[in-house]
Amino acid sequence: MTCLVTGATGNVGSLVTQRLIDRGDRPAVFVRDAKTARRLFGDGVEIRVGDLADISGALDGIRDLFLLNSGPDLEVRDRAAALAAKAAGGAPSGQALHAGREQRVGTGPWHARGEQAVRESGVPFTFIRASAFMSNALSWAYTMKREGVLRTSTGRGKIAFIHPDDIADVAVKALTTRAHQGKALVITGRRALTYRAMASKTGAAIGKTVRLEGISDEDARPDFEPAYADALVDIWRAIREGRLATVTDGVQRVLGRKPVTFDRWVEENAGAFRRSGTTRGK
Numbered sequence: 001m002t003c004l005v006t007g008a009t010g011n012v013g014s015l016v017t018q019r020l021i022d023r024g025d026r027p028a029v030f031v032r033d034a035k036t037a038r039r040l041f042g043d044g045v046e047i048r049v050g051d052l053a054d055i056s057g058a059l060d061g062i063r064d065l066f067l068l069n070s071g072p073d074l075e076v077r078d079r080a081a082a083l084a085a086k087a088a089g090g091a092p093s094g095q096a097l098h099a100g101r102e103q104r105v106g107t108g109p110w111h112a113r114g115e116q117a118v119r120e121s122g123v124p125f126t127f128i129r130a131s132a133f134m135s136n137a138l139s140w141a142y143t144m145k146r147e148g149v150l151r152t153s154t155g156r157g158k159i160a161f162i163h164p165d166d167i168a169d170v171a172v173k174a175l176t177t178r179a180h181q182g183k184a185l186v187i188t189g190r191r192a193l194t195y196r197a198m199a200s201k202t203g204a205a206i207g208k209t210v211r212l213e214g215i216s217d218e219d220a221r222p223d224f225e226p227a228y229a230d231a232l233v234d235i236w237r238a239i240r241e242g243r244l245a246t247v248t249d250g251v252q253r254v255l256g257r258k259p260v261t262f263d264r265w266v267e268e269n270a271g272a273f274r275r276s277g278t279t280r281g282k
């Protein structure tokens with residue numbers, strides 16, 4: 001019996017998978033592309049190929065499930081996966097990564113509906129509600145490198161970005177101890193910082209002065225599909241209005257250590273702000 005990790009080729013799922021391998025497990029990964037999974041994890045994983053619309057065929061021999069779904073309709077896939085896990089019977093602990101302690105903001109409502117679907121399925125669960133990821137800051141690299149500028153609609157608002165390593169550590173702890181079943185773990189970074197402070201830390205690491213340019217919600221709106229673009233503008237507005245500045249002790253309570261600092265993330269990822277092109281980073 002092993003753990004099935006969804007989203008294993010992505011940011012958090014890949015870290016969760018690697019941690020399980022490092023513990024001596026051989027997790028199963030549920031992926032769309034076997035080649036990418038093999039490239040990332042070699043023979044350290046068992047590969048099960050499919051789409052998150054239906055994971056029912058991938059649950060044989062699975063004890064625990066790390067479930068990561070995205071998008072405005074993620075509740076549909078959360079519900080299907082939770083019901084499949086419940087029907088498979090072998091999965092006493094469905095684990096879901098869920099966003100946003102402030103569940104009314106941005107992508108929060110999508111995840112709130114997903115959590116509700118998982119609860120209604122009756123499968124045991126732990127929800128992980130992470131604050132915004134430090135790795136989002138990689139999207140700043142392009143204008144910082146080319147123009148020495150960060151354009152943002154977040155004003156003087158603060159947010160405690162979380163290091164993806166912290167999310168993965170919390171997820172693996174929850175998966176392997178089941179100490180948090182039935183709970184929603186609300187986790188954030190160590191300190192709430194303004195975008196100005198984070199841009200200045202990032203600039204300092206690459207020997208550059210970065211100028212912050214305030215822009216309107218309208219100008220900040222990215223050229224993504226409308227639901228994502230709306231969600232991001234909503235999050236940045238909430239930051240500006242001081243509604244996402246909360247710092248929790250979630251990481252400390254689960255892991256017995258403080259969250260990783262933004263300075264550490266910058267040290268690890270400074271290369272992405274020097275090189276041309278983009279990197280996903282940690």
Ligand SMILES: NC(=O)c1ccc[n+]([C@@H]2O[C@H](COP(=O)([O-])OP(=O)(O)OC[C@H]3O[C@@H](n4cnc5c(N)ncnc54)[C@H](OP(=O)(O)O)[C@@H]3O)[C@@H](O)[C@H]2O)c1
Pocket residue numbers: 006007008009010011012013030031032033050051052053068069070071097098099100107130131132133136
């Ligand atoms: N970024 C933030 O600040 C933030 C904050 C809180 C919560 N969150 C939540 O965290 C999650 C994103 O985590 P992440 O950054 O680790 O994700 P990510 O790097 O974007 O990776 C998404 C993963 O899901 C897989 N996937 C997507 N659609 C799939 C499908 N239909 N079938 C099978 N696999 C599929 C992708 O596989 P492929 O490689 O095949 O594409 C990839 O492995 C979302 O739920 C988001 O709302 C994000």
